[in-house]
Amino acid sequence: MRLQLLAISLFACVSHAVSYQEYNFSAPVDYFHNETRYEPHSNDVFNLRYWFDSTHYRPGGPVFVIAAGETDGEDRFSFLSQGIVTQLAATYNGLGVILEHRYYGKSYPVADVTVESLRFLSTEQALADYAYFAENVVFPGLEDHDLTAPATPWIAYGGSYAGAMVAFLRKIYPDTFWGAVSSSGVTAAIIDYWDYYEPIRNYGPADCISTIQTITDIVDRILIDHPTNHTLHAQLQRAFGLSPAIDNADFVSLLSRPMDAFQSRNWDPAVGSYEFRHYCDNITSPVPLYPQTNNTALLPYLVKSAGYNPRNKTLLASLLNNIGYINASNPSTTTTTTSNSSSQLSKSSSTSWNYQVCTEWGYFMPGSSVPANISPLLSRLITLEYTSSFCHADFHISTPPNIENINKHGGFDFSFPRVALIGGVADPWRDATPHAEWLSTRESTESEPFILIDVGEEEVWDGIRGGVHHWDQNGVFGVEGGEVPKGVKEVQSEIVGFVGGWLDLWEEEYGSGYTADIY
Ligand SMILES: *[C@@H]1O[C@H](CO)[C@@H](O)[C@H](O)[C@H]1NC(C)=O
Numbered sequence: 001m002r003l004q005l006l007a008i009s010l011f012a013c014v015s016h017a018v019s020y021q022e023y024n025f026s027a028p029v030d031y032f033h034n035e036t037r038y039e040p041h042s043n044d045v046f047n048l049r050y051w052f053d054s055t056h057y058r059p060g061g062p063v064f065v066i067a068a069g070e071t072d073g074e075d076r077f078s079f080l081s082q083g084i085v086t087q088l089a090a091t092y093n094g095l096g097v098i099l100e101h102r103y104y105g106k107s108y109p110v111a112d113v114t115v116e117s118l119r120f121l122s123t124e125q126a127l128a129d130y131a132y133f134a135e136n137v138v139f140p141g142l143e144d145h146d147l148t149a150p151a152t153p154w155i156a157y158g159g160s161y162a163g164a165m166v167a168f169l170r171k172i173y174p175d176t177f178w179g180a181v182s183s184s185g186v187t188a189a190i191i192d193y194w195d196y197y198e199p200i201r202n203y204g205p206a207d208c209i210s211t212i213q214t215i216t217d218i219v220d221r222i223l224i225d226h227p228t229n230h231t232l233h234a235q236l237q238r239a240f241g242l243s244p245a246i247d248n249a250d251f252v253s254l255l256s257r258p259m260d261a262f263q264s265r266n267w268d269p270a271v272g273s274y275e276f277r278h279y280c281d282n283i284t285s286p287v288p289l290y291p292q293t294n295n296t297a298l299l300p301y302l303v304k305s306a307g308y309n310p311r312n313k314t315l316l317a318s319l320l321n322n323i324g325y326i327n328a329s330n331p332s333t334t335t336t337t338t339s340n341s342s343s344q345l346s347k348s349s350s351t352s353w354n355y356q357v358c359t360e361w362g363y364f365m366p367g368s369s370v371p372a373n374i375s376p377l378l379s380r381l382i383t384l385e386y387t388s389s390f391c392h393a394d395f396h397i398s399t400p401p402n403i404e405n406i407n408k409h410g411g412f413d414f415s416f417p418r419v420a421l422i423g424g425v426a427d428p429w430r431d432a433t434p435h436a437e438w439l440s441t442r443e444s445t446e447s448e449p450f451i452l453i454d455v456g457e458e459e460v461w462d463g464i465r466g467g468v469h470h471w472d473q474n475g476v477f478g479v480e481g482g483e484v485p486k487g488v489k490e491v492q493s494e495i496v497g498f499v500g501g502w503l504d505l506w507e508e509e510y511g512s513g514y515t516a517d518i519y
């Protein structure tokens with residue numbers, strides 16, 4: 001069974017350059033006593049974790065809150081110490097804050113995670129936490145200043161799922177959040193998100209992509225065109241070192257895993273992953289890279305069975321190196337997850353995010369849904385049913401996620417004054433945002449900036465065209481734009497510019513002494 005990509009916006013590795021003191025904020029477990037979905041209701045409170053950086057703060061300055069999204073808030077420290085929020089805080093004498101999301105990190109409203117105790121994990125409850133926090137928080141050491149909204153302007157920043165959250169925050173709580181910058185914000189919840197692979201197909205290196213397509217087709221021709229020849233299927237799996245053979249869907253799912261590395265790319269080597277480039281270099285190499293992978297006798301036969309030329313040396317080399325790569329990266333190919341028959345679930349980001357996926361967000365990524373005229377990057381044996389089967393196994397959920405809970409806020413048409421929508425040209429999540437490739441481009445205005453990040457392949461360390469997942473959020477510590485590629489730097493300075501305009505508007509309407517120029 002294929003697990004949902006863990007946290008959708010997690011970078012491969014996170015550099016904890018700076019750490020911050022942790023604080024607790026007491027918040028209600030249940031804001032919606034009128035909704036039956038939360039029954040039985042709760043009158044309890046619980047601790048939400050937050051961190052802040054007052055380095056740049058001057059009395060009268062705004063608050064910039066980073067929505068931590070679907071991970072431990074500590075994973076976002078580098079977004080407070082460097083990057084766009086740091087630039088905003090430094091420019092406008094603001095306070096930078098990270099607020100953890102309920103049911104992630106240490107912000108659990110319940111002691112044990114069970115299907116029943118997960119019921120307070122919903123986007124609307126989490127949004128209500130953020131609003132309640134902005135309206136009530138008293139920052140230790142800054143008790144003399146009223147930093148609550150709306151006495152102080154609050155600007156929310158988030159990337160990916162958190163990007164959608166901040167957009168919704170501004171729309172649902174317009175009197176609390178003065179503005180929001182939504183980067184790669186997935187405002188559209190989608191059950192069948194086969195499009196995830198489209199930006200990879202369209203912007204990945206051409207030779208690599210066509211090789212992935214060919215290998216995928218070889219596998220599908222063998223498994224799909226010879227549906228009952230289990231001998232042949234077992235031979236194919238044996239070529240990959242799998243003996244005894246595993247379930248075909250688990251097998252092809254394993255083959256698709258290297259693509260998960262595409263979204264973990266970042267222009268900064270300290271946070272991004274080079275693995276997609278490695279994978280491409282492996283499968284396009286004409287020389288054998290894995291001496292241990294030398295089961296060459298079987299390959300021409302398999303290639304021929306799939307209807308391809310068994311004497312094509314380039315093709316055989318690609319296949320061999322693909323086998324070697326998969327074998328080396330997954331020595332124990334145990335792809336089956338044990339479903340939990342007991343009600344106890346692990347207290348982890350993946351359990352929480354999977355629950356959100358199964359209840360409200362979807363984003364299952366089947367290969368079977370790729371239109372017939374597109375040569376897919378993953379097997380068509382990966383069906384919607386297969387990719388969503390953990391919902392029943394882990395949470396006993398057998399109905400589709402209620403994506404209307406999310407899409408009622410606008411989905412692809414999401415738009416609201418003082419919400420900036422930043423996207424990435426080659427972001428696999430692009431087609432779940434208003435920047436979806438098939439939508440027409442909106443005009444970018446001061447009130448509703450609409451900006452797509454594009455970074456040329458010559459500008460990034462892995463040589464693959466970029467603008468992937470919220471590439472404006474991170475920065476280089478201590479360097480104002482030092483090593484940042486031009487495409488990212490320009491967008492960051494645009495953000496600083498339009499947020500300044502929003503703060504000027506606030507000053508005009510509510511001015512109580514704050515101006516950026518005084519300091
Ligand atoms: C925050 O609350 C948790 C319990 O929810 C506690 O374990 C932790 O020590 C508290 N942290 C601080 C800084 O008060």
Ligand SMILES: *[C@@H]1O[C@H](CO)[C@@H](O)[C@H](O)[C@H]1NC(C)=O
Pocket residue numbers: 032034035
């Ligand atoms: C519950 O209250 C919220 C406002 O707090 C409202 O938006 C929502 O529509 C209400 N739901 C029902 C079922 O009445």
Ligand SMILES: *[C@@H]1O[C@H](CO)[C@@H](O)[C@H](O)[C@H]1NC(C)=O
Pocket residue numbers: 229231232235
């Ligand atoms: C099934 O595959 C085996 C091994 O590749 C082959 O020898 C056999 O002819 C195939 N059987 C059919 C019915 O195609």
Ligand SMILES: *[C@@H]1O[C@H](CO)[C@@H](O)[C@H](O)[C@H]1NC(C)=O
Pocket residue numbers: 275278279281282285289325
């Ligand atoms: C093949 O991939 C491995 C694993 O990522 C990597 O270490 C190696 O450098 C790659 N080889 C080439 C030739 O790119």
Ligand SMILES: *[C@@H]1O[C@H](CO)[C@@H](O)[C@H](O)[C@H]1NC(C)=O
Pocket residue numbers: 291292293294
């Ligand atoms: C093939 O790999 C095996 C180890 O898996 C090794 O013992 C054998 O010598 C290799 N054969 C060739 C021709 O490289």
Ligand SMILES: *[C@@H]1O[C@H](CO)[C@@H](O)[C@H](O)[C@H]1NC(C)=O
Pocket residue numbers: 238239240241242292293294295323324327328
């Ligand atoms: C997989 O890797 C192991 C360990 O290096 C090696 O012994 C084996 O031959 C490899 N199998 C394949 C199919 O590449």
Ligand SMILES: *[C@@H]1O[C@H](CO)[C@@H](O)[C@H](O)[C@H]1NC(C)=O
Pocket residue numbers: 211214309312313314315
């Ligand atoms: C060999 O395979 C490669 C990779 O799939 C393909 O680009 C090439 O056209 C093939 N050559 C022949 C002669 O079939």
Ligand SMILES: *[C@@H]1O[C@H](CO)[C@@H](O)[C@H](O)[C@H]1NC(C)=O
Pocket residue numbers: 339340344345346351394
């Ligand atoms: C199932 O329960 C076991 C034991 O409590 C735990 O280790 C495992 O992570 C759980 N699986 C999931 C998907 O939560």
